[in-house]
Amino acid sequence: MEILSNLALGFSVALNPFTLFLAVVGCFLGTIIGALPGLGPSNGVAILIPLAFTMGLDATSALVLLTSVYYGAMYGGRISSILLNIPGDEPALMTTLDGYPMARQGRAGDALVISGVASFVGAMLATIGLVIFAPMLARIAYKFGPAEYFALYLLAFATLGGVGSKNQAKAVIATCIGLGIAMIGLDNSTGMPRFTYGNLHMMDGIDFLVAIVGLFAITEVFFFIETHGKGSAIGVKLEKVTIPIKDLIFTSGAMLRGSGIGFIAGILPGAGASLGSFLAYMAEKSVAGKSGRFGQGDPRGIAAPEAGNNAAAGGALIPMLTLGVPGSGTTAVLLALLMTLNITPGPTLFKDNPEVVWGLIASLLIANVVLLIMNIPMVKIFVKVLMVPAWVLLPGVTMISFVGIYSLTGSYFDLVLMVAFGVMGYFLRKLDIPTVPVILGILLGNKMEDNLRNAMVVSNGDWTYLFSSGIAIGLWTAAILGFVAPIFLRRFLKRPPQPLDAEAD
Amino acid sequence: MRMTLLKALGTSALISLGATTAMATECIAPADAGGGWDFTCRQIGKLLYDLKLVPNPVQVTNMAGAGGGLAYANVVNERNTDADLIVAASSATTTRLAQNAYGGATADQVRWVGTIGGDPGVIVVAKDSPFQTLSDLVEAIKADPSKVTFAGGSAAGGFDHLKPLMIMKVAGFTDARSVKYIGLNGGAEAITQTIGGFTQAMTGDISEITGFIRSGDVRALAILTPERVAGFEDIPTAKEQGYDVVVVNWRGLYVPKGISDDAFNAWATKLQAVADSAEWKAVMEANGLAPFTLVGADFQGWIDGVVADTTVLSREIGVIQ
Numbered sequence: 132m133e134i135l136s137n138l139a140l141g142f143s144v145a146l147n148p149f150t151l152f153l154a155v156v157g158c159f160l161g162t163i164i165g166a167l168p169g170l171g172p173s174n175g176v177a178i179l180i181p182l183a184f185t186m187g188l189d190a191t192s193a194l195v196l197l198t199s200v201y202y203g204a205m206y207g208g209r210i211s212s213i214l215l216n217i218p219g220d221e222p223a224l225m226t227t228l229d230g231y232p233m234a235r236q237g238r239a240g241d242a243l244v245i246s247g248v249a250s251f252v253g254a255m256l257a258t259i260g261l262v263i264f265a266p267m268l269a270r271i272a273y274k275f276g277p278a279e280y281f282a283l284y285l286l287a288f289a290t291l292g293g294v295g296s297k298n299q300a301k302a303v304i305a306t307c308i309g310l311g312i313a314m315i316g317l318d319n320s321t322g323m324p325r326f327t328y329g330n331l332h333m334m335d336g337i338d339f340l341v342a343i344v345g346l347f348a349i350t351e352v353f354f355f356i357e358t359h360g361k362g363s364a365i366g367v368k369l370e371k372v373t374i375p376i377k378d379l380i381f382t383s384g385a386m387l388r389g390s391g392i393g394f395i396a397g398i399l400p401g402a403g404a405s406l407g408s409f410l411a412y413m414a415e416k417s418v419a420g421k422s423g424r425f426g427q428g429d430p431r432g433i434a435a436p437e438a439g440n441n442a443a444a445g446g447a448l449i450p451m452l453t454l455g456v457p458g459s460g461t462t463a464v465l466l467a468l469l470m471t472l473n474i475t476p477g478p479t480l481f482k483d484n485p486e487v488v489w490g491l492i493a494s495l496l497i498a499n500v501v502l503l504i505m506n507i508p509m510v511k512i513f514v515k516v517l518m519v520p521a522w523v524l525l526p527g528v529t530m531i532s533f534v535g536i537y538s539l540t541g542s543y544f545d546l547v548l549m550v551a552f553g554v555m556g557y558f559l560r561k562l563d564i565p566t567v568p569v570i571l572g573i574l575l576g577n578k579m580e581d582n583l584r585n586a587m588v589v590s591n592g593d594w595t596y597l598f599s600s601g602i603a604i605g606l607w608t609a610a611i612l613g614f615v616a617p618i619f620l621r622r623f624l625k626r627p628p629q630p631l632d633a634e635a636d
Numbered sequence: 637m638r639m640t641l642l643k644a645l646g647t648s649a650l651i652s653l654g655a656t657t658a659m660a661t662e663c664i665a666p667a668d669a670g671g672g673w674d675f676t677c678r679q680i681g682k683l684l685y686d687l688k689l690v691p692n693p694v695q696v697t698n699m700a701g702a703g704g705g706l707a708y709a710n711v712v713n714e715r716n717t718d719a720d721l722i723v724a725a726s727s728a729t730t731t732r733l734a735q736n737a738y739g740g741a742t743a744d745q746v747r748w749v750g751t752i753g754g755d756p757g758v759i760v761v762a763k764d765s766p767f768q769t770l771s772d773l774v775e776a777i778k779a780d781p782s783k784v785t786f787a788g789g790s791a792a793g794g795f796d797h798l799k800p801l802m803i804m805k806v807a808g809f810t811d812a813r814s815v816k817y818i819g820l821n822g823g824a825e826a827i828t829q830t831i832g833g834f835t836q837a838m839t840g841d842i843s844e845i846t847g848f849i850r851s852g853d854v855r856a857l858a859i860l861t862p863e864r865v866a867g868f869e870d871i872p873t874a875k876e877q878g879y880d881v882v883v884v885n886w887r888g889l890y891v892p893k894g895i896s897d898d899a900f901n902a903w904a905t906k907l908q909a910v911a912d913s914a915e916w917k918a919v920m921e922a923n924g925l926a927p928f929t930l931v932g933a934d935f936q937g938w939i940d941g942v943v944a945d946t947t948v949l950s951r952e953i954g955v956i957q
Contacts, residue, residue, distance in 0.1 A: 276834030277818070317703070319819045322735065322793030322955040331709060331739050334702035482847060483824065542701065578821070585818035589834060591782045 134262055141489030144191055145497055153188075153196040154494050158501045161203020165223070166211050166513050172204035172222075172404075172444070172461040173567070177343045178532065180468050190474050191487050195494040197468060198448075201461055202254060202495065205404065205444045206502050209246040209437055210513055213239060222404035222440035225412040229425060229432030236428055241375040245430050246437040247506040248379055249386045251499060253438030256390040257397065257445025258495045264398075265449050265488075266481060277586035278597045282606035284579035287571065289614035299614070301564045308559075309572015310579075312337050319577065320584040332544045339573050341536060341545045343464055345552025346559075346566045348532045353557040355525045374507075375430075382434035385415050393439030397446020404443040404461075411439025445495070452476050452488060463567075463574050660692035663889075664723045666707030667700045674698060676724035676887045679919050680752070680910055687913055689906040694722075704729050705738040712745045717894035722749070722903065727795050727885045730939060734946035735793060735956050743943045747895070749903045750935045751888030752911035753920050754928030755841040757799045757860035758871070762831050763853055770858040770877045773837060774807045781814040787826035787835040789844065791819040793955030795885060796826075799839045799860060801949055802881045803874060812952040827854065841885050842868065843924035860884065865926045884928050888935070904932035 144150065157179075164175035176197050183193040208223030213230035226246060233242040275283070288306050315326045316336025327333035392414055393407030415435035416425050425432045444461070451462040453476070469476050474484055481488050506513075536549050556566050583597075590596030598604055661684065663677035674696070681694030699707040707723060715721050723746075733743040759770065767773040777784050788796030797817045804815055818835060820826045823844025830838040831853050838845070838854070842865070848854045849868070858874040859865055860883040874881045891903055910916050911929045920927065930938050950956045 273828060273832040276829060276832055317737075317791060319791040322737075322791050322797075324737070329739060331702040331705045334705060334737070335700075482851075581819070585820075588816050588818050589785050591816075 134266075137485065137489045138262070138493060140485060141491070141493030144486050144490030145195065145493035150192055150195050150490070150494060151497065153192055154199045154498050155501055157196045157199025158203040158206075158498050158505060161200035161205075162207035162210075162502065162505060162513055163203075164200065165204030165207025165209075167207075172201050172208075173343075173347060173464055175200050175204045176461055176464045176468075177340075177347050180340060180344075180464070183468070190469070190484070191490045193468065194465075194487060194491050197465060198491060198495060199498045199501075201465070202441070202444060202498050203502060204461075205254070205441045206247065206250045206506050207513065208440075209250065209433070210243065210510070213242045213246065213433070214514065222408045222436075222443070224405070225408045225436035225440075226433050228412070229427070229429050232426070232428035233430070233433070238428070240373060241378060241430070242433055243510050244374055244507055245378055245382060246433045247503065247510070249382065249389065249434040249437035250441045250506070251503040252386040253390040253393055253441035253443075254445055254499050254502075255496075256387075256438075257394050257442040258492065258499065260394050260442075261445050261448055261495075262492055265453055274600075274602055276600075277582045277589055278599060278603045279606065281579060281582040281586055281597060282603045282610065284575050284582065286606050286610040286613060287575060288568070288579075289610040298563070301562075302568050305559065305564045305566065305568035306572050309569040309574075310576040311572075312342070312569075313573050313576025313580070319581045320588075332542065336577070337548065337573060338545060339570065340468075341549045342552050342573050343570055344532045344536055345549040346556035346569060348529070349550060349553025350556030350560060350566070352525050352529050353553060354560070355522075378430045382430050385418075385431040385435040386438040388414060388418065389435035389438030390442040393442030394446040396439070397443030398449050404440040404447070407443030407446070408436035408440035411435040448491075452480055452491075463571055466574065660695050661690045661720050661722065662695045662697055662718075664697050664699050664707050664711070664721065666704035666724065666729075667698065672726055672887065673704070673724040675923070676726070676889070677722075679916075680722075680724075680889065680907070683910045683913060683915055683919075684906060686915065687909060689909055702739070703732055703737065705732065705741070708733075708738050708741050708746070711890075711892055712741060716892045718892055719895045719899040722889045722891055724887075725890050726887055727883075727942075728790075729890075730943050731795050731798070731946055734943045735950045743939065744893075746890040746893050747900050748936050748939045749889040749891055749900070750907045750911075750929070750931035751886035752907060752916065752929050752931075753925040754884035754886040755843050755924065756865055756926050757883035757885065758840060758842045758845065758856050759800065759803070759858045759860075759874075760827070760830070760838045760840070760845060760849070760854045760856045761836065762833060763855055765836065765855065767837070767857060770803070770872075770874055770879060773857060774803065774809075774879070777804060777815060778807070778809050781811070781816065784837065785816040785818060785835040786837050786839050787818050787820055787829045788839040789820060789823040789826050789841075792817060793950055793953060794819060795883075796823075796839045797953075798946065798949055799881075799883045800837070801953065802883060802945075803858075803879050805949070806879045806881055812949065813954060830854065842926075846924060861926060861928075884926070886928055886930075887925065888930075901932065907931055 145154070160179070161172070161175060164178075165172065179197060179200055183196055188196065205222065209226045209230065212223040212226040213234050216227050216231040230242050230246065233239065313336070315333055316324065317334055318325050324334055389411035392411045393404070396407035396410055397404065412432065412435050415431050416423060419425065419429070419431060423429050423431065447462045451466050466476060474480070474487060532549065533546060536545055559566055559569070586596055587594075590599075598607065661681070663681045665674040665677040667673045677694075677696045681696055684690045685693050699710060701707070704725075708729070711721065711723055725748075730743060732738055733741065759773070761767050761773070767776065773784065786797075786800050788794070788799075790796040797819065800817070801812050801815060804812065809815075818829075820829065823838075823840040826835075826838045826840060827845050827848050829835045831848070837857075842859065845854065845856075849856055856868070856871040858877060858879070859868060859871045860874050860881055862873070862875060862882055864871065864873055889903070889907060891900060908929070908931045911931070919925075947956070
């Protein structure tokens with residue numbers, strides 16, 4: 132029972148008081164961040180990365196803190212979805228469809244409990260899936276050469292563009308911006324600097340953390356200034372919270388199905404939690420058939436997507452840890468963190484840093500239990516936080532961003548760059564161009580390019596090498612389908628009406 | 637308002653930095669915390685103080701950027717006479733200087749104090765590879781260079797790329813450009829590609845692949861040290877196989893050019909004392925470093941040779957014109 136002894140190692144790392152403390156703090160902050168409209172898991176993790184560096188945390192502690200935030204945000208997103216009809220983060224979008232109607236019918240408490248339990252089920256099953264499948268996937272990685280990796284990165288960009296946004300063309304533009312930025316710096320394949328204009332600051336390329344904090348946090352501040360921080364009032368009253376056992380039993384099937392779908396969606400690079408919750412909701416709707424009252428407050432309509440998006444969060448960790456390919460925007464940020472800590476996620480991570488991986492898995496299990504406790508009996512605390520005025524919150528975010536990035540790179544140049552990215556993010560969002568593909572482009576662009584060029588070196592310039600294995604062909608097919616299919620599918624699966632503020636997410 | 641505050645913060649940080657350097661030795665690690673240069677500064681700095689070679693604890697400053705280029709430019713342009721400053725360096729520093737990757741800076745703009753340990757270069761193949769000895773590999777490349785690709789953890793033209801090229805050169809193979817190499821993000825990725833059979837050999841440092849050698853997934857064909865290394869006695873050196881190539885990723889220090897000869901010699905003596913200490917030997921053992929000590933004028937001469945060789949080789953493969 133290798134898994135059990137590995138888990139024991141993990142718990143021995145995770146159960147030290149400091150790590151446990153970080154997990155609790157991370158869960159708490161994560162839930163708040165998730166609950167606040169506009170701040171999702173990727174912003175939350177991006178904002179807290181500099182903090183982790185400022186505190187001088189080692190790799191395991193930093194990872195525990197940030198994944199707790201990640202899981203916490205996945206839980207927290209549902210709170211504002213249900214109470215405000217504003218998704219706290221993008222994956223919580225589907226939860227608004229039935230959550231808010233339930234709340235208006237005076238069942239806000241029930242909705243919060245059901246979604247909380249669904250989140251727990253999804254996250255728990257996904258973490259168990261991570262334990263079972265991650266080592267298996269790690270072994271598969273020896274089958275991945277330059278051609279396969281190139282196809283894999285292509286798949287990440289294709290599915291992200293196809294599913295993660297409303298408009299393929301805009302996703303392509305965003306991806307190209309990211310890929311272009313990624314070209315700055317030393318070219319791995321020739322050893323020559325590109326687009327540096329002789330500036331030594333640019334030789335290492337653009338630090339993706341600077342880009343992430345700029346595009347998410349700083350952009351958020353610009354939008355806040357523009358809207359004069361329009362209100363955050365709760366429209367629905369929260370009565371006493373009780374446990375609706377009957378509903379929990381009724382929705383258990385939805386939770387299990389949602390978890391399965393979400394987990395698989397999470398594993399697919401670039402698909403992530405939004406896709407997970409979307410597919411889980413759609414699947415549940417078709418399973419229920421005519422008996423469902425979806426869109427009018429059906430409990431299954433919150434159980435399925437919440438289980439789905441939390442399971443996807445766990446699933447997305449698998450490709451990130453074993454292949455070094457993030458399955459979502461948030462895991463992209465986590466990947467950046469790991470690389471900054473000199474840990475290269477990939478096939479050898481489980482071998483080289485077992486204490487990091489299993490410590491992480493153990494702390495995810497702990498975080499889940501902590502989150503269940505926080506999110507059911509203590510849910511009222513988070514509801515209160517939603518009433519903190521944004522003019523208190525956002526300046527704080529700005530301060531953390533500046534201090535954090537400066538402590539990370541020690542360079543004034545990077546601060547200017549961060550603000551520049553903030554301005555860019557503002558215009559991109561005004562143009563409704565998604566920013567996540569930009570980040571992915573910066574993060575993965577070099578790797579994709581290097582793998583393409585490595586494939587050409589290995590094969591002496593024979594382009595058919597790119598399609599020379601079953602894995603490569605499968606990935607190419609999936610990438611093309613993932614990009615093209617949503618264009619046609621969208622006609623059949625008419626997207627749910629988007630709440631006004633979801634655009635700003 | 638916020639910008640003013642930030643400027644004030646920055647200024648105060650600079651003032652405090654200036655104040656501390658006047659009193660204590662400062663060691664610049666030209667990279668973020670956690671990497672090899674940071675390790676060099678922290679370990680040597682700690683031993684300098686523990687062995688009472690310096691009066692105050694050594695301050696470590698992380699100055700990341702341009703693969704060490706920012707720190708180099710800073711030392712050359714702004715700290716040229718600071719006798720209390722030492723800077724961590726390694727093979728990567730001289731390789732980049734030789735390839736003009738530091739924006740026009742050259743290796744003679746600082747003084748090279750010494751190296752006190754190194755990570756030996758190594759050439760490995762997968763356990764099921766047909767190549768049993770270094771000669772097998774070399775002859776295969778000579779017969780048809782397009783059949784063999786090396787994977788390494790540095791960019792093209794980087795330190796890992798140069799290792800097989802130096803071996804091929806000694807073997808009388810002059811067409812360096814035809815030797816295929818793919819640069820990956822670190823030794824772990826390079827070894828994975830080699831085990832997976834996508835590349836035929838891997839070039840790296842021994843510390844990167846110790847786990848894979850122990851697990852039997854790979855076979856080391858040659859270690860690039862003058863003699864066999866303790867702990868890896870069954871790996872033959874390239875030299876004993878007839879290829880006189882020594883490539884060690886050394887860890888050492890440079891100091892500003894403008895300090896007096898006395899100050900330079902004092903640093904050389906101190907570094908030698910660190911190298912001779914039992915504490916340093918324990919540090920090396922714990923971190924997979926092999927003894928590789930060259931100090932003072934010897935080191936300066938060796939560096940000149942390395943830079944010249946690297947320049948020639950880089951020109952042959954087209955990394956510099």
